Structure formats: C-alpha cells, structure tokens
Amino acid sequence: MHDTARGIVELARPGNCVAAAVLTGTGAFVAGIDAAVGPTAVAMVVTAVAVAAGNAINDYFDREIDAINRPDRPIPRGAVSPRGALAVSAGWFALAVALAALLPPLSIVIAAVNLVALVTYTTVFKGTPGLGNVLVSYLVGSTFLFGGAAVGRPTAVVVLALLAGLSTFVREVIKDVEDIAGDRKEGLSTLPIAIGERRALWLAAVALGVAVAVSPVPYLTGTFGRIYLVGVAAADAVMLFACYESFDDPATAQRRFKYGTFLATVAFVAGRAVVLV
Template identity: 60%
Template sequence: MRETLRGLLELTRPVNAVAAGVLTLIGAYVSGADGGGLAAFPLQGAAAVLATVLATGAGNAINDYFDRDIDAINAPDRAIPRGAVSPGGALFFSVVLFAGAVVLALTLPVLALAIAGFNLLALVAYTELFKGLPGVGNLLVAYLGGSTFLFGGAAVEGALATAATLAALAALSTFTREVIKDVEDLAGDREEGLNTLPIAVGERRALAVGTAALVVAVLASPVPYLRESLGLAYLAVVVPADLLMLGAAAEAFSDPSDAQQHMKYGMFLAAAAFLVGRSIAV
C-alpha cells in the first residue's frame, strides 16, 4: 500500500503541480487592478490555485498512462513501468483529480471557467492526439503552461494585460524547453514511432527553432517595463532570468538533460520578476 501511495504521488509530479499552482497565484497577484485582483477575491484565487494543482497532477498522471511504453525505455523508474501503480489505477486516479479540478473551477467567473474547460480539452487532446506531431504538441504544452497566469488573473476578475504578457512570454520559453526535452527523449520517442520535431527535422534544427522562440521572448521581456506596467525592480530580475535561459538554450546543443533543468530555473526566475515588479514600484 505504501508503495502504491508513493507511486500515485509520483504520478502527479508534485513539485511541478505545486509550481503550476504558484504560477496561477502569481497571475492572480499581478492582475490586481480595476477593482479586481487577489486582495479583492482571495477565495476565488485559492480555488484557482488548487484547481491548477489538481489539473496539473491529473495531466501528469494521464500522460504517464499514455506514455507507459515509452517510459519503459526512457524512464523505467517511474511508477507505472516499475509496477508501483497499474495503468488502470493511474487512469482512474487522473479522472478523480480532474473531477476535483472541475468542481473548483465551477466556482470561478465565466472567463476563468472557459479557460479551464478549454485547457482540459487541450490537455486530453495533447496526450491522445498531438504529442507525437512535430511541433504541435510542443505548442500546445507551451500554451497550457502560459495559460496558468491568465487563468489566475481571470479567476480574480483582475486587469489581464500584465497577466497576458506574462502568459505569452512563459509560453514562448516553455516551447523552447519542450523542444529540448524532446531532444533528451529522442531514443524512446523514435522507438515508439513518434514524429517529434527533433525526429522530423533533426536535433540541431529543432534546437535552433526552440532557441528562436526564446530569443523572441527575451526581446519582448522589457515590454512591461516600457509600458510602465512594472517598475525597474522587474527589469533587474528579468535580465538575469533572460541570460540564464539563453545560456540553457546554448547548453542544449551539447547537454539537453541539464539544459532543460536550467531552462526551468530561468523560467521560474522570470515569473518571480513579475512578482517583484508588481510588489516594488521603482
């Protein structure tokens, strides 16, 4: 029983699920204006954060269900390949988590509910239909990652301009990281007959596409400061984040495994820049 519970927890990728909830919280916080925001609607903000954690955990679990044969090659220590959780058990667990997320989303404003509903359909479509299509699965995951900020802002009926900018920048950097991860998983994906971007166009070309998306994000990152939505404190944090992500993109050509981890750190630092910029008006 203990091994099964541990396996179920592992399926959710708890660190990633909680991190997604934090990103939703940041989206709610930075959108605080025009009578909306986290301070005005704390219960809605809490519901949105918990819904994001549950939905992310559910998405990770169902992804492992569909990827169980690939994981037997790429990640044999994961819960399903090693036998801690059966495929049917993982599928049932993901449905329970999705149901909890839906119940919480039903308490939120219409726009937030619409985002949650679309994201649920997109997540299922990704795992079942689009994951193995060159670039398409990467774009869908990028949208889902960026939309957590927009979902947070919509949940608390805030001003969405800053949250939308954060969502767009996060989507671009997430696309880059997903391409790097596809390069890292090349052997298992090829074994399963998937046609990911690195398989379709080659590793270096795929990484060049991912790097180009990141460069667009980096070039656009000063926009909130130039629009005077966020102060100098934002710029002071986002510049190191940009440099860290650009370094990770360059590292991916020689070591994609370490690069995708470093990219994740840079993305979290960039999200923190919005938080600092909203908190400190300089």
C-alpha cells in the same frame, strides 16, 4: 502499499503542480486585485489538481515510452497499475471541474479548454511535430490568464502569458531532443525527429530570442518596477545559456532552463510588488 501511495503522489509530479499553481497566483497578483484572495486560492488549487490529472493520464499513455526513457516512474516500475493511474487521473479531473465551477465564467471557459487540451495533447498531439510543443506552451501560458480571469482582469497578464508560453516551447523542444531515443523507438514524430535535432534547437533558440526581446515590455508599460528588469535579465541569461548548452547536453540544459523560468516568476512577483508599494 507504501510504494503504491508513493507512486500515486509521483504521478501528480507535486513540484510541477506547485509551480503551475504559483503561476496562476502570480497572474492574479499581477492583475492587481488585492482583495480577491478567495478566487485566487481556488484558481491555484484548480490549476494544481488539473496538472496532477494531466500528468497522471500522460503517464498512462506514455507507459511504454517511459519503460525506455523513465523506467523509474510509477507505472514502469510497478508501483501503480495502468488502470489505477487512469482512475486516479479521472478523479483529479473531476475535482478540478467541480472547483472550477466556483470561479467567474471566463475562468470556467479557460479551465474547460485546458482540460480538453490536457487530454488531447497526450492522446492526439504529443507525437505531432511542433503541435504538441505549442499546445503545452499554451497550457503553461494560460495559467497566467486563468489567474487574471479569476480576479476579473485577464488582459492585464497577456504579455506574461506570451513570455511563459515562448519559454515553455523552448524547454519542450530541448526535452524532446533529450527523449529522442525512446520517442523514435515508439514511432513518434516529434519535432527533433521530423526536422533534425540541431534544426529543432535553432528553432527553439529563435523562440527564446523573441521572448528575451519582449521581456522588458511589462516594465516599459509600467506594469512592473525596475527590480523586474534586474530579475528578468538574470532569468534571460540563465535561459540563454541553457539554450546554448542544449546543443551538447540537452538533459542538463533542460534542468537548467527550469531555474531560469523560476527566476522569471520571481521577477514577475517582485516587479509587481514594488509597483504596489
């Protein structure tokens, strides 16, 4: 029983849920509406619950691949049955939909599109070269848009959504290189399998180069203060090094890349806070 409860929590990937919720909160904060605490909180909870649902259904459909790549996950190790994971995912999806109904119309539209995207990613696009990576990148970038929409200013965070999407694409490609053995055995055609590992990583490097080039824009437009430049420069450096490292050690690079995205989020918040002070 204890392992089952633990397995259900692990299905959600709490760290990912919190990180996604923080991005939504960041989007709302950057949009500049200080008084909209209620909508921001609801949007953050919706994001966290939706990510939990998406992770659970992903584990359901990936259970055979995870038996090779991630045998310690709840379904492969027997903590949660496949049917149980599907039921948990459905419950979380239902909760996310119910909470999203409390938000403005555009937020509801974004939430609806994202919930469909979460399901179709796992069932249709995950094994499609490049398209699965692009879809996940959109989902991460849209967390900023969702936060901005929750407080009525989605256009204020479009650049941040683009930066988040590009950096996520890079991390997803590196992760596909890391998982190539299990994906190939299951007959999936991910980007590294379709075009080769090094070509996929070079494509990721180009995407990261675009993100790094665009990263000063929020400062140049006056959205963020100078401290943002310092923070985003550190984040860019970490992500660039991780991208370089991915050619030799994709597993370590993928984990290091997460630190870079965390630093970027801190830079967004600190940069906006300085402007508001």
